[in-house]
Amino acid sequence: MKMVAPLEVGICCQNLEALKRFYIEQLTFAEISYFKIAADKAGDTGLTKGAYKVVRLQSPYGERLKLLEPQTAPVAANHSDTILEQKGNVYLTFIVDDLAAMLTKLKKNGAELLSGEEVVEVRPGTCLIFARDPEGNIIEFVEYSDILGYRPDLVGK
Structure with a gap:
């Protein structure tokens, strides 16, 4: 396949x-x-x-x-305090070029922030935030200081 x-x-x-x-x-x-x-x-x-x-x-x-x-409303999902406490939790990751701007946009639009009010640097050159979309689905936004180091397959794109 x-x-x-x-x-x-x-x-x-x-x-x-x-x-x-x-x-x-x-x-x-x-x-x-x-x-x-x-x-x-x-x-x-x-x-x-x-x-x-x-x-x-x-x-x-x-x-x-x-x-x-x-057509019939779906059953509400159970949400835990942290993402990895709930087996089966799934999240979408969006790699962005300006994480601070994304955070500002999410705050302005009232998104539920899971990782707090500030950008989190989880390791040198890798920053992220977690939030929920309007339906409660988990979404992650990441900014890499060296995107080609993380994804060399993107060279020339």
Whole structure:
């Protein structure tokens, strides 16, 4: 088996429009498509027994998020005080060129900050912040002082 396209991540949500707006306005994703899946087909997928809506968003690098809103409201997730206390916790990592500006933007828009009010330097040249998107999903933002040292495959991109 060979992967033939960049990674796509599906996110179950309760308010598709609000979550879509967040990823487009705050993280520069572009809307690629919107469609609905009828209940008679949805049951075959294992996603839900009822109908659901999907919005596909794409990052400037080509990764995609699929935001999925089931017809019946999903059960609320359990949140722990720290990320690694909850087995199965998953988070999206966005590598940015100005972490301080991203933190300011998140604060301005009322995002829940998990790593505190300041940028955290976890090791020399690697700074991060953790937050939650409007649906409570964990998102990480990282800035590397030497991005090509971390990702040499990005040379020339």
